[in-house]
Structures are given as structure tokens and as C-alpha cells.
Amino acid sequence: MTRSSHVRCDDGPRDHRPGRHRGDRLRPAGDEADDVRLVCEVISPSNAATDKVLKMHYYAAADIEWYLLAEQETGTLHLYRRHGRHYREESVTKPGAVLELELAEPVRATIRPEGLVP
Structure with a gap:
């Protein structure tokens, strides 16, 4: 049996109260954290503390x-990997460079910073 990986976009309001992190706009279908391998956040000055x-x-x-x-x-x-209950920075990729990810076989990704942020 195979499981599909779907992502649902929700344009509803965000809820940043403690314990309410499921209010983010981009989340897996069904909100099953067990199925999530990577979360990506684009940091703007107005929400940097929340994301970091x-x-x-x-x-x-x-x-x-x-x-x-x-x-x-x-x-x-900035790519972080979970170690126990915390994240440690694994790599920093500047514009012009390429981030190569192998999350779990066979999932691989090539990410160019300029493709994510304007």
C-alpha cells in the first residue's frame, strides 16, 4: 500500500497563539504531523521571532x-535538522548556490534560494 503526499493551501487567517501552530496556511492534508518530513517558512521582518x-x-x-x-x-x-527535542543548523545556502536535499529515499529536492524568495 502506498500513501500519497498531498499539501493543502489554506488562505484563511493565521493563528499564532501558543499551541496553535496548525493555523499556518500550508499544511499536509489531514494535518498528520507524522507524514511531514520538511516544513519551510519564509521569514519576513514582521514574523521573524515567531518562525525562528x-x-x-x-x-x-x-x-x-x-x-x-x-x-x-x-x-x-537555513536548513535545520531535528536532534532530540531541538533543531541544529545543518547548512546555510546563499543566493546563487544550490541546496540539495535527500529527505528520505526516494524523496530528493534541489532548491535555489532565488526560487523561493523574490
Whole structure:
């Protein structure tokens, strides 16, 4: 039996209250954290603290292995991998470079920072 990986986009309002991280606009169909391998957030100056601290804590608690932060101002990608209950930075990719990911066989991704942020 194979499971499909679907992503649902929700244009509804965001809810950033503690414990309410499921209010994000992009989430897996069914909200099953067990099926999520990577979460990507684009950081803007107005929500940097939420993405770098609060959401990172929630995603680690949900056992999501990879967390990718894209800085809107610089176009830099910060890739974190979960170690226990916390994330550690695995790599930093600047515009012009390429981030190669192998999340779990056979899932691979090539990400160029300029493709994520303007």
C-alpha cells in the first residue's frame, strides 16, 4: 500500500497563539504531523521571532525532522535538522548556490534560494 503526499493551501487567517501552530496556511492534508518530513517558512521582518523560535519549537515537538527557513530580505536558506527535542543548523545556502536535499529515499529536492524568495 502506498500513501500519497498531498499539501493543502489554506488562505484563511493565521493563528499564532501558543499551541496553535496548525493555523499556518500550508499544511499536509489531514494535518498528520507524522507524514511531514520538511516544513519551510519564509521569514519576513514582521514574523521573524515567531518562525525562528515559536514555530521551530512546535515543529520539533511534533517530531518533524527538517525545518527550512528562507530569509525574505537576503534570500538565504537555513536548513535545520531535528536532534532530540531541538533543531541544529545543518547548512546555510546563499543566493546563487544550490541546496540539495535527500529527505528520505526516494524523496530528493534541489532548491535555489532565488526560487523561493523574490
